[in-house]
Amino acid sequence: MNYLEALERFKKYVEDIKNISYAVNVMHWDGSTDAPKSSFPVRGESLGFFSTLEYEMFVTKQMDEDLNTLLENIDKLDDKESVMVHKARKEYDKLVKIPSDEIKEYQILTNRAQHSWEEARKKDDFSIFSPDLKEIIKTLRRFADYRGIKNHPYNIYLDDYEEGMTREKLDIFFDTLRKRIVPLLKGIMDSKKNIRDEFLSRDYPLDSQREAATELLEFMHFDLDRGLLKESTHPFTMGLNIDDVRLTSRYDKNNMISGMLSVAHEGGHALYEQNISRDLINTTLATGTSLGIHESQSRIYENNIFKSREFINFYFPKLQKRYPEQLKDVSEEEFYEAINNVKPSFIRVDADELTYSLHIMVRYEIEVALIEGSIEVDELPEYWNKKMEEYLGIVPPNNRLGVLQDVHWSHGLFGYFPTYALGSAYAAQFANKMEKDIKLKETLLKSDFKTPLEWLNKNVHQFGSLLTPDEISLKSTNELLNPNYFCEYLENKYSKIYNL
DSSP: OOHHHHHHHHHHHHHHHHHHHHHHHHHHHHHHTTSOGGGHHHHHHHHHHHHHHHHHHHSSHHHHHHHHHHHHTGGGSOHHHHHHHHHHHHHHHHHHTSOHHHHHHHHHHHHHHHHHHHHHHHHTOHHHHHHHHHHHHHHHHHHHHHHOOBSBHHHHHHHHHSTTOOHHHHHHHHHHHHHHHHHHHHHHHHSOOOOOOGGGGSOOOHHHHHHHHHHHHHHTTOOTTSEEEEEOSSOOEEEEETTEEEEEEOOOTTOHHHHHHHHHHHHHHHHHHHTSOGGGTTSTTSSOSOHHHHHHHHHIIIIIIITSHHHHHHHHHHHHHHSTTTTTTOOHHHHHHHHTOOOOOSOGGGOOTTTHHHHHHHHHHHHHHHHHTSSOGGGHHHHHHHHHHHHHSOOOSSSTTTTTSOSGGGGTOTTOTHHHHHHHHHHHHHHHHHHHHHOHHHHHHTTOOHHHHHHHHHHTGGGTTSSOHHHHHHHHHSSSOOTHHHHHHHHHHHHHHTTO
16 A cells, blocks of 8 residues: 555545534534533533544544554655654554444443432442442443553553553652651641731732633743633643633632632643644644653642742732732731641642642552452442551541542543652753753743743643654653652752741
8 A cells, every 4th residue: 555645535534523523612612602502412422422523533444544544654754744653643543443332331320320429428428339330440440451551450440541651650759758757747737836827818809810711821921822721620621722721710719829820820821832832733732742741730829939938028019909808917928828827628629739749649549459359349448548648647527529530430531640740850850951941930020921831842842742752851851750759849848837
């Protein structure tokens, strides 16, 4: 077969899929923002139609033959074409190795599990959800067999979200965090430092918070002519393409900082999507390379920049001007300490910067144990509470605040949670290199937020998914992911705050 003909068909497929994906993403966006509730059934039918269409366009004998031909002539393709073909082959094999009837059954199972999880959480009754969770785990083990186990069945699912990541690498990663963050947390809890933060729950008008959110995005140099900020129950970012990047936040009149941190977090995601090289715009590579790298871009803005002393030095006077009554008796130092206060909490999404990764570590250890069969589903509530006490020093009073708090497992998203912790570690490593390259702290003190963005554009954003996470790390910091940067960042920051 002529490889040029195969390449032409493949590029036509890529063009068609991009058009379908745009339409599907717009429907998802509407469903999460402005669409009327009554539109759910019709939108669901449309999404189902496009999902089936994508599968039927991709999983064909012709596609299989074309991918084989292109791989045989891989040296004749340019870098973008080569990476796209390799990624397509990997996805194709993933889909065809699992019987289609079992995929359909699994979709039915996870749909049912979402409802049983909601009911279990509502009634604080784990037994309502456990039968479906048992079946999900059983199915994931079987799917891992179909796809070809690499050393450990969990590795299959880790690689789906973070290419190249393995259980073996994560064990070393989390062992480092465990040895350094757990003692640090204990030191903080034993310290006599009392941080004042009651002013964060004062009444902050919602309209003013919305104005401040837009202003913050402008400080970050997010291009609002190519992007959009709206509100949703759960904040998220959606990159439809480089010139159409949308994000949402949510606001609480008695929790102003939550809305600001949400905008900084989602704004980091959005800047990644908005600054991918235009050379990738007509490819499947014009998106983030992995969930971990994507999360690093949100974390670096939320934690390493927004919650830094240097940024607060710039931003707090503006907040005082916007909220003169609410912040009239608050100093810059008090505000800085308040937004960095460490308080172990039961709920992951409410966790502070230091304890968040410990929440992820609990979930990682549970997922590995469930997939390999070293613990049973019925043991989960007790096992969960044991790990929470071991790492965070607290025990949830019920399952709603414990093992039933996250929706992820009802969707079958095993291997997803670790990317949150990886993102924080990548962010600290990038920030460390930025300090060496552009003197990040001095740059922020000068109210220069363009230079940090340019560094990220050059070293991370522009490559989209053309490079792997390891390649991004090596290219930008000259080494692979090293969790010690994250630990050192936390130790230096919080030792000063808590006088340790």
